[in-house]
Amino acid sequence: xxxxxxxxxxxxxxxxxxxxxxxxxxxxxxxxxxxxxxxxxxxxxxxxxxxxxxxxxxxxxxxxxxxxxxxxxxxxxxxxxxxxxxxxxxxxxxxxxxxxxxxxxxxxxxxxxxxxxxxxxxxxxxxxxxxxxxxxxxxxxxxxxxxxxxxxxxxxxxxxxxxxxxxxxxxxxxxxxxxxxxxxxxx
Amino acid sequence: xxxxxxxxxxxxxxxxxxxxxxxxxxxxxxxxxxxxxxxxxxxxxxxxxxxxxxxxxxxxxxxxxxxxxxxxxxxxxxxxxxxxxxxxxxxxxxxxxxxxxxxxxxxxxxxxxxxxxxxxxxxxxxxxxxxxxxxxxxxxxxxxxxxxxxxxxxxxxxxxxxxxxxxxxxxxxx
Numbered sequence: 299x300x301x302x303x304x305x306x307x308x309x310x311x312x313x314x315x316x317x318x319x320x321x322x323x324x325x326x327x328x329x330x331x332x333x334x335x336x337x338x339x340x341x342x343x344x345x346x347x348x349x350x351x352x353x354x355x356x357x358x359x360x361x362x363x364x365x366x367x368x369x370x371x372x373x374x375x376x377x378x379x380x381x382x383x384x385x386x387x388x389x390x391x392x393x394x395x396x397x398x399x400x401x402x403x404x405x406x407x408x409x410x411x412x413x414x415x416x417x418x419x420x421x422x423x424x425x426x427x428x429x430x431x432x433x434x435x436x437x438x439x440x441x442x443x444x445x446x447x448x449x450x451x452x453x454x455x456x457x458x459x460x461x462x463x464x465x466x467x468x469x470x471x472x473x474x475x476x477x478x479x480x481x482x483x484x485x
Numbered sequence: 486x487x488x489x490x491x492x493x494x495x496x497x498x499x500x501x502x503x504x505x506x507x508x509x510x511x512x513x514x515x516x517x518x519x520x521x522x523x524x525x526x527x528x529x530x531x532x533x534x535x536x537x538x539x540x541x542x543x544x545x546x547x548x549x550x551x552x553x554x555x556x557x558x559x560x561x562x563x564x565x566x567x568x569x570x571x572x573x574x575x576x577x578x579x580x581x582x583x584x585x586x587x588x589x590x591x592x593x594x595x596x597x598x599x600x601x602x603x604x605x606x607x608x609x610x611x612x613x614x615x616x617x618x619x620x621x622x623x624x625x626x627x628x629x630x631x632x633x634x635x636x637x638x639x640x641x642x643x644x645x646x647x648x649x650x651x652x653x654x655x656x657x658x659x
Contacts, residue, residue: 303629303632306636320654324654325653
């Protein structure tokens with residue numbers, strides 16, 4: 299057998315051990331300094347007005363200025379790439395009539411192409427609520443690009459709450475909508 | 486003896502091991518792979534099971550023929566190259582459509598396909614082409630073959646985990 303081969307094997311083995319050590323220490327570093335969970339709200343502060351952004355409606359292809367709305371809004375950030383978002387979509391669909399009664403507007407903010415978004419939202423009613431924005435604007439509202447993510451905006455364009463759909467504030471909002479519905483049924 | 490003979494032997498064994506690992510990984514994550522065929526590659530649901538079984542069988546057969554090191558090995562290497570090309574093209578097409586492509590080609594990885602996986606496949610293709618260009622029938626002694634198998638095993642692990650190895654160089658990687 300060739301000595302050259304043995305040298306080569308040794309070389310590869312040494313390299314592998316070095317690589318292994320390096321990666322092990324990287325892992326050790328990571329275990330000791332776990333990355334901090336980023337605040338999904340980023341620089342947005344509750345009670346302050348949100349940055350005014352505009353986008354394009356996928357249905358009418360017309361420009362939409364989000365800051366012109368005078369009604370309280372729920373901005374929804376769902377991505378066709380997240381499996382959970384699909385489940386949330388059904389929930390939002392069922393909330394839609396309740397929200398309309400309560401005078402709250404839903405708005406899907408998206409980065410995706412018109413076709414993809416249409417295929418994801420499926421119903422034309424939901425698509426008509428969508429606004430496609432630029433990535434730079436999207437990041438102003440949802441800096442960590444998290445989904446399913448929401449922002450509650452009051453009639454003065456001030457941020458009331460934000461977080462992951464299904465968290466405490468979201469559940470409180472859903473409960474409120476249901477209560478309003480019950481009250482109206484009584485009346 | 487020429488080092489090239491050893492390189493060729495390592496490439497042959499590496500291809501066989503990768504095919505074995507791929508078949509084994511897909512068996513372990515059978516249902517996942519089947520779902521990915523439907524969701525990421527738009528294979529009709531009715532075909533997905535047969536296709537998963539077919540791919541696993543093909544990989545196993547290729548691995549066996551490559552390991553056998555007989556007159557069929559070169560053909561098996563050609564077919565492995567073809568499989569890599571077809572698969573990589575499929576991924577590139579889905580990838581360029583900006584879709585989330587999951588593969589689970591080597592088992593239950595909880596991540597979509599990345600550009601690094603494509604680089605890995607290109608590298609593998611280059612090695613296969615090198616083998617096919619220079620392969621010869623010269624036999625190696627047992628000891629040399631064992632060492633080549635050891636090298637191939639190390640390279641196989643590096644190839645399969647290419648994405649994770651590259652990513653873990655970054656200390657802030659999660």
